[in-house]
Amino acid sequence: MAAIIANPLDFNVDDLYVDLRQSIGCRLYLKCEGFNFAGSIKIKAAAEMVGAMERSGELRPGGTLVESSSGNMGVALSVVAASRGYRFVCVTDVRCTLTARRAMEALGSEVHVITEPDAEGGFLGARLARVARLCDENEGYLWLNQYANPGNWRGHYRTTGPEIAKAFPDVEVVFIGAGTTGTLMGCARYFRENRPEVTIVAVDTVGSVTFGRPSGRRLIPGLGTSVRPPILDASYADDVVYVTEPETVRTCRRLVRHGFLFGGSTGTVVAGARDWLARNAAHGTATAVAIAPDLGGNYLDTVYDEEWVARAFGADVTADVTADVAADVAADV
Template structure:
């Protein structure tokens, strides 16, 4: 019986969903949302905070500051509340209302950048605001998830070894690409493994992480409007891009079977299913990482009017394939 005294002491690592019965292709989905932060971002948040503490950057008077589209903000809010730090999350209007309310419930301050003010879109506007805060107040400590090596090290040390223990015959791993912390940590780990694992990065259409023109992205989590500083292409075998309408379809298809996952998970699953449909899967062991659950997306991805207003009246009418674009 687990008994804990701090919320980050619990994280379910061994839960997988077999999606073959839902989509018809063999895929094990590693569920990362069963912790008190509700997403895989708890690992990166914990690693970055503990690294800053070891380096002496954090003191009782420090104010943690971070740019986040949502999930990392919740994870840092939880850790800050547990350890007695002040935390300010800089987000933008795409952040789900439920996520913002969660951060505020944990005692954090949330600043919403209302509109992009630079060529880099919302992300650049958020980063500019964070830099101005840090320049104006020397109590501010910016963990910088986009450049902090502790981000990918969290997954090198925890996520990838957990997958390796459960699937010693792993052939292909699908990982969503946002800051690319999860992607780089897992890819670096399996690059040193005793058998080749095909690493497939799953990105949102409109993201520039793997090239291509920028475009509108309304579902927070994956994708970047600038190239991720942590990304090293040499560790990635392939990248696929998923249209947001297909993200929505994948989420709703899983929900019809009782599995309510978040938008990032819908993107990863959609990209994985397209890849599997184009390859021989007999005897193949494939795993995908589900970053989050779906409760925080009830007013967006799972809200009919929101979905149809953005993606059209027929977006929820199809149970067909989930096409993506390969790199």
């Protein structure tokens, strides 16, 4: 039977998983979250946060929403705003891909691009300062504040966590990327309350301060923060694994060799899951699920561009990526 919708929020594929054993040689199932009109998992949190604001009466017809985003949440909120008749102002920074910025603008959003990081809070700190200024200068602007908004994690508590539990009743380990930590907190809370035996592993990027490590250069948008998100309760994560950005690129290239064009956040999560499973031999035969937050269309001019990778990480990293792909080809022969 044909699926017929009148609103873009009515379509989201929530039961598609990729068996990664042939792609990366690891017993891991990847939950694909990018098959919706926003192209990422962020559509769930965006709809939840806006819906809660509508129900409270704070957001009324014709209202203006403002949010800081490195890309995916900005696109998701652009979809929600366009579908419900709101204005949306997104504050992003130079790391946001051109494709994501153009998508937001095509959906009618106003995009502000921060070019200089804050001395202490990095690009995120600078973006938050711009959001605060916009709200001060424009009466009626409503800041969703995804970094502290409980709707961010509640959307995943209601959907993503239960979806995994239904698809894999025997799941033992779940790998979740940490950005704003909405997905992490929602899923971790769900499993803590309903399946406490499941191990929750957070995946973060090197250079992120989320779990107390020092700040460092990060070029790939999505995971990691330069300001610890207020909604994070680290006690819900049983372990944390860190991934370098060159390893993110390598993992994306390995996956695309097998026809799976995923985004940088997904590459980071898969790389972290693979590393953790390799170091925890007892879980080698465990039923493990990782969440893929996005697809790769927004990363064609960065992660999948040879010149960008060479400029960002050096020619040796590009050579390593080429070697990884060549090794996969040889293994398939």
